[in-house]
Every structure is written in structure tokens, then in C-alpha cells.
Amino acid sequence: xxxxxxxxxxxxxxRAARQSGKRLALVPTMGALHEGHLSLVRAARTSCDVVAxxxxxxxAQFGPNEDLAKYPRNFERDQLLLEKENVDLLxxxxxxxxxxxxxxxxxxxEGLSHKLDGRSRPGHFRGVxxxxxxxxHIIAPDVAFFGQKDAAQVAVIRRMVRDLNFPVxxxxxxxxxxxxxxxxxxxxxxLDARQRSQALVLHRSLMQxxxxxxxxxxxxxxxxxxxxxxxxxxxxxxxxxxxxVDPDSLDSVTNVANGALxxxxxxxxxxxxxxxxxxxxxx
Ligand code: AMP
Numbered sequence: 001x002x003x004x005x006x007x008x009x010x011x012x013x014x015r016a017a018r019q020s021g022k023r024l025a026l027v028p029t030m031g032a033l034h035e036g037h038l039s040l041v042r043a044a045r046t047s048c049d050v051v052a053x054x055x056x057x058x059x060a061q062f063g064p065n066e067d068l069a070k071y072p073r074n075f076e077r078d079q080l081l082l083e084k085e086n087v088d089l090l091x092x093x094x095x096x097x098x099x100x101x102x103x104x105x106x107x108x109x110e111g112l113s114h115k116l117d118g119r120s121r122p123g124h125f126r127g128v129x130x131x132x133x134x135x136x137h138i139i140a141p142d143v144a145f146f147g148q149k150d151a152a153q154v155a156v157i158r159r160m161v162r163d164l165n166f167p168v169x170x171x172x173x174x175x176x177x178x179x180x181x182x183x184x185x186x187x188x189x190x191l192d193a194r195q196r197s198q199a200l201v202l203h204r205s206l207m208q209x210x211x212x213x214x215x216x217x218x219x220x221x222x223x224x225x226x227x228x229x230x231x232x233x234x235x236x237x238x239x240x241x242x243x244x245v246d247p248d249s250l251d252s253v254t255n256v257a258n259g260a261l262x263x264x265x266x267x268x269x270x271x272x273x274x275x276x277x278x279x280x281x282x283x
Pocket of ligand 1: 036
């Protein structure tokens with residue numbers, strides 16, 4: 001695996017791969033890798049010739065009172081994990097390399113960026129779309145892999161790619177969970193044993209919705225109420241949102257017969273966790 005810290009070296013390596021007719025994949029990450037990240041790498045490995053992974057903790061997507069300073073970082077371990085997955089190229093730029101002094105240009109997906117996590121985390125998606133645009137320009141992948149865990153992020157990036165004509169295919173991969181249902185997240189390391197068990201309520205609330213849906217309920221308000229009721233049972237967990245929305249527009253739906261995204265975000269202690277399920281179209 002080649003590890004590059006500069007844009008120039010990364011560009012040269014990716015250009016060489018493309019010129020030899022190879023199909024190039026990108027898996028953007030913020031490091032502190034777990035099986036969720038590695039599932040994206042494996043999906044990339046099976047469908048592309050060259051797999052590039054980026055590790056960059058992007059300050060632009062953290063709010064002033066968020067966890068940028070304490071976000072987990074473990075570069076050597078990440079490097080070893082990626083070596084084992086036969087990744088070809090790791091791009092791990094410094095802050096200065098990505099945002100040289102005087103950077104003032106942003107990419108914003110209007111509207112969508114202010115829904116779900118974007119509503120709770122002002123400026124978050126602007127940071128995401130700006131850094132992902134930069135990564136797409138630097139690496140120029142044929143395909144980029146994202147996790148369905150960050151469902152709103154997938155919607156925002158798909159819209160950006162469509163609106164700005166990025167020549168890249170976006171693939172969303174399923175959520176990887178711990179055996180007890182907790183969605184894997186780099187932030188799970190912040191949970192102590194009690195919080196780790198309290199955090200299971202997110203998955204449980206989604207399962208309540210799924211059960212109601214399987215029993216035939218399609219009214220979005222009733223499904224959301226079932227999920228919120230379950231969340232309330234764990235009163236040490238502070239709900240941020242529990243929404244039933246269209247997976248592309250992120251707008252609320254009244255009925256889920258045509259399919260819907262059910263998404264939850266909540267604080268367990270000071271750790272903000274998210275999770276979701278996709279309800280497929282009925283019939
Ligand atoms: P992050 O490092 O948190 O920015 O995540 C990098 C990529 O991994 C994003 O596309 C995430 O959606 C994806 N990801 C994170 N956790 C999971 C998970 N549990 N299952 C699948 N994908 C995930």
C-alpha cells in the first residue's frame with residue numbers, strides 16, 4: 001500500500017492508475033477504522049481494480065462545540081488494517097495540505113444540508129460536501145463508497161454529484177452493527193459500559209418501527225410515535241430527532257407505502273449517535 005500525504009503525489013498515483021485503464025474506487029473516512037469502514041473497503045475491492053482510502057479528520061464538518069479535539073485518532077493501527085485489506089493507496093493529508101491558509105471556497109447543497117443532522121449540526125454538511133468535492137477532484141474516482149449509516153450524508157452527496165456533474169458513481173453500503181444491534185461508529189469508544197448498554201435504545205426504537213411496519217402500519221406519524229415512545233423509555237438518552245422521511249429529499253412523509261428512511265439521532269452522555277433503517281416500498 002502506498003501512503004501519500006500530499007495532493008501532488010496522490011494525483012500522480014491516481015492518474016497513473018486511470019491511464020492504465022483501471023477502475024478506481026475511493027472510500028473517504030475520518031480514520032479510527034472499524035468493521036463498518038472495512039465493509040466499504042471490501043465492497044470497493046470486489047468491484048474496482050484500484051482502491052484508495054482517505055483518512056482526514058475534517059475540521060470543517062465539526063461545529064465549534066463538537067468533538068473535533070477528542071475525535072479518536074489511531075493512524076498506525078488504521079494503516080495496518082488497510083494493508084490487510086489490500087488497499088492500494090492511502091491518502092492522509094495534513095490540515096494545511098487540505099485547507100491552505102486563505103481557503104474561503106465552500107460547496108453547499110442548499111435545503112438538504114439543513115435537514116436531519118444538518119438541522120442539529122449547522123454547517124456540518126457544508127463541511128462534508130466541501131471536503132468530499134476536494135477528494136473527488138484530487139483522486140477522481142470512478143466509484144465512491146459511503147455507509148448508509150450516515151443516510152443524510154448519502155442523500156446530500158448524491159445530490160451534489162448530480163447537481164455539479166461529478167463523473168463518479170456513488171455506492172451506499174449497508175450499516176454494519178455489533179452483535180447486539182448497536183451501529184458501529186468511531187464514537188462508540190466514548191461510551192462507558194453503562195452508556196454502551198443505554199445506547200442500544202436507538203436500535204430498539206428502530207426495531208419497534210420495523211415491527212409496526214411489518215404488522216401493516218404505513219402511517220408515518222404512528223410509526224414515528226412508536227419509535228419515539230421506545231426512546232423515551234431510556235430517559236438518560238436525550239433524543240435529538242426521530243424522523244420518517246423520503247430517503248432522497250429528506251422531507252417528512254405522511255405515509256411510507258412508497259418506502260421511507262427512518263432515522264434517529266440521540267445523545268448518550270455527551271456522545272451523539274445516529275442510526276437508521278430503510279423501509280422498502282410496499283408490494
Ligand atoms: P467516518 O469515518 O465516520 O466519516 O465514516 C466514513 C464512512 O464509513 C462513511 O461513509 C460512513 O457512513 C461509513 N460508516 C461508518 N460507520 C459505518 C457502519 N457502522 N456501517 C457502514 N458504514 C459505516
